[in-house]
Amino acid sequence: MDWRLELVPVPVADVERAKRFYSEQLGFAVDHDMSVGGGVRIVQLTPPGSGCSIVIGGGEGVTDGDPGSVQGLQLVVPDIAAARAQLVERGVTAGPVQHVENGALADGPGGPWNSFVYFRDPDGNGWALQERPGAN
Secondary structure, eight states: OOOOOOEEEOOOSOHHHHHHIIIIISOOEEEEEEEEETTEEEEEEEOTTOSOEEEEEESTTSOOSOTTOOOOEEEEESOHHHHHHHHHHTTOOBOOOEEEETTEEEESOOSTTOOEEEEEOTTOOEEEEEEOTTOO
């Protein structure tokens, strides 16, 4: 039996601002943007090449967390330097390429699976890019 994670709720304060950030700055595809009545709006976005999407929205029951409360979301990329450059080019405030060394973050790329770039969405939800050897 397959168990696939396919949707992660990300709480935001301003749906339009978040939709612009994720679609225009990160390049996520807008899969759905709908109002379902009662002031509820659901926007589903998918990172390029991903089988998992995020959902942002407004109104009761869309996401239960406080805006900015989700931390540790991770995107896997084949080239960390190129991915970081793309973020910066699109106006995202992204940290430097870092790796874990002796239990702490150090500047520069590391070995396989050990290169990261950290950034936040406009609400403070925390994301990381991780370079994966052989990722497509």
